[in-house]
Amino acid sequence: MYVSGGMTLIPSMKQRLAAPSDLIDLSSLPELEGIEQLNDAQDSMLRVGGLTRHNEVAGNVLIQRHLPVLGQVAAAIGDNQVRNRGTLGGSIANADPAADLPAALLAMKASVNTQDRQISADEFFLDLFETALDAGDIVVSVDFSTPQQAAYEKFRHPASGYAVVGVLVACFADGVRVGVTGAGPCAFRACALEDALNQQFLPQAVDAVAIPDAGFNSDIHASAEYRAHLIKVLTKRAVASLLS
Amino acid sequence: MSMSDSGSQSIAITVTVNGEPHHLRVAPNTLLVTLLREHLGLTGTHVGCDTSQCGACTIHLDGAAVKSCAVLAVQADNCEVLTIEGLGSIDNLHPMQQAFRDCHALQCGFCTPGMIMQAVDLAQQSSDLDADTIRQGIEGNLCRCTGYQNIVEAVAKGASMMAGTNTLAHEA
Ligand SMILES: Cc1cc2nc3c(=O)[nH]c(=O)nc-3n(C[C@H](O)[C@H](O)[C@H](O)COP(=O)(O)OP(=O)(O)OC[C@H]3O[C@@H](n4cnc5c(N)ncnc54)[C@H](O)[C@@H]3O)c2cc1C
Ligand code: FES
Ligand code: FES
Numbered sequence: 001m002y003v004s005g006g007m008t009l010i011p012s013m014k015q016r017l018a019a020p021s022d023l024i025d026l027s028s029l030p031e032l033e034g035i036e037q038l039n040d041a042q043d044s045m046l047r048v049g050g051l052t053r054h055n056e057v058a059g060n061v062l063i064q065r066h067l068p069v070l071g072q073v074a075a076a077i078g079d080n081q082v083r084n085r086g087t088l089g090g091s092i093a094n095a096d097p098a099a100d101l102p103a104a105l106l107a108m109k110a111s112v113n114t115q116d117r118q119i120s121a122d123e124f125f126l127d128l129f130e131t132a133l134d135a136g137d138i139v140v141s142v143d144f145s146t147p148q149q150a151a152y153e154k155f156r157h158p159a160s161g162y163a164v165v166g167v168l169v170a171c172f173a174d175g176v177r178v179g180v181t182g183a184g185p186c187a188f189r190a191c192a193l194e195d196a197l198n199q200q201f202l203p204q205a206v207d208a209v210a211i212p213d214a215g216f217n218s219d220i221h222a223s224a225e226y227r228a229h230l231i232k233v234l235t236k237r238a239v240a241s242l243l244s
Numbered sequence: 245m246s247m248s249d250s251g252s253q254s255i256a257i258t259v260t261v262n263g264e265p266h267h268l269r270v271a272p273n274t275l276l277v278t279l280l281r282e283h284l285g286l287t288g289t290h291v292g293c294d295t296s297q298c299g300a301c302t303i304h305l306d307g308a309a310v311k312s313c314a315v316l317a318v319q320a321d322n323c324e325v326l327t328i329e330g331l332g333s334i335d336n337l338h339p340m341q342q343a344f345r346d347c348h349a350l351q352c353g354f355c356t357p358g359m360i361m362q363a364v365d366l367a368q369q370s371s372d373l374d375a376d377t378i379r380q381g382i383e384g385n386l387c388r389c390t391g392y393q394n395i396v397e398a399v400a401k402g403a404s405m406m407a408g409t410n411t412l413a414h415e416a
Contacts, residue, residue, distance in 0.1 A: 003319075010314045011296050013273075023272070025319060055308070079384025080365065081299060084308040085315070161383070 050089025262330025299385030343402030
């Protein structure tokens, strides 16, 4: 099993939720480092190395210039010590239902690059802690398309910092994308909200959309119904902030 | 500690702690905090929760504040570690330690080493810290005596003292 920042894996090992016989530390692989601009004919894109730590994403100049919302998502993760260790690759490979970055990948038309293939974000997050990665696959980098504008709104769990619900709204020339985390077993795109916002990019457009809560997470922190409600509230906030 | 040093083989590592290189053999499941406290006797770094929540175990790894209860000792191979013992001494307190003392920013003192290591990381990012930035910055550190008011004052004061004096022992 691989270890990067260890911010998820080491606490899981202490709780005996993970008991790997061997660990391979990815942190000295230069191929997994770096943030660069890609020259794609259609979209402007940024490639972010799998080993990039959350605080590096938050503070990187290229990201601040071309994809500031990704920096904001990274800065909203946990606390400073966690952001100094935790990595992009580790976060998405782990696919915690309440992790922030998965919403960003979905909204920003990202693709995940492994050693030998490219997986689109739409096909990457499959279920609770389950992704399209096969055993041995390494998240080498992630390619993000840069939207015209985007905003992330997070309802933060006050103790853990994780997203009770997080919504990322991104506007591209060919339409709006809405990535949601925290609500379901894994992050997903809210297609009904995308359709409504494509017709009318206003907070009120969200009102008429029904978000069924079937299959949503329900725990001591928030019921499934409440999480469904939060998706609409946070989407409205994101749209309002983009219009202001 | 919930993870014992029961690994079958040991791994040779070199870690520079407070400026001094150490060549050690550790079990693969030894935590960095265990290496510091039990192998090197540096008990200034505390273990409050062992579940990465409280920040009492915060040290600097290659200049960045991290929770040493969530880092394996082998992950610190070829790295620089700074602990509270390397920050200042009783005769020559680091400005952030002096500020905690001046502002009475500790009661039982258990959270203090982690608070100070985190505060120094914050102050290195900016010398002009407002109360909100400090409160957000110390989110990963819990004080069970709940003396946050004075801690926030101390961090602000320490940050401005550091900007004025810049006497960091082991970090350029
Ligand atoms: C106190 C605390 C608060 C947190 N709060 C938040 C929060 O608010 N929001 C949030 O999103 N996250 C939060 N996290 C989780 C944090 O973001 C983790 O850093 C992240 O989930 C995992 O990244 P890592 O690099 O530490 O992965 P690791 O713990 O090293 O690994 C996690 C899993 O991913 C695999 N893996 C690691 N790297 C790769 C790779 N490159 N390719 C393939 N597989 C890989 C590992 O084998 C393992 O299964 C928090 C964590 C803590 C301890
Ligand atoms: S002991 Fe490491 S965070 Fe509490
Ligand atoms: S002073 Fe007692 S825990 Fe902070």
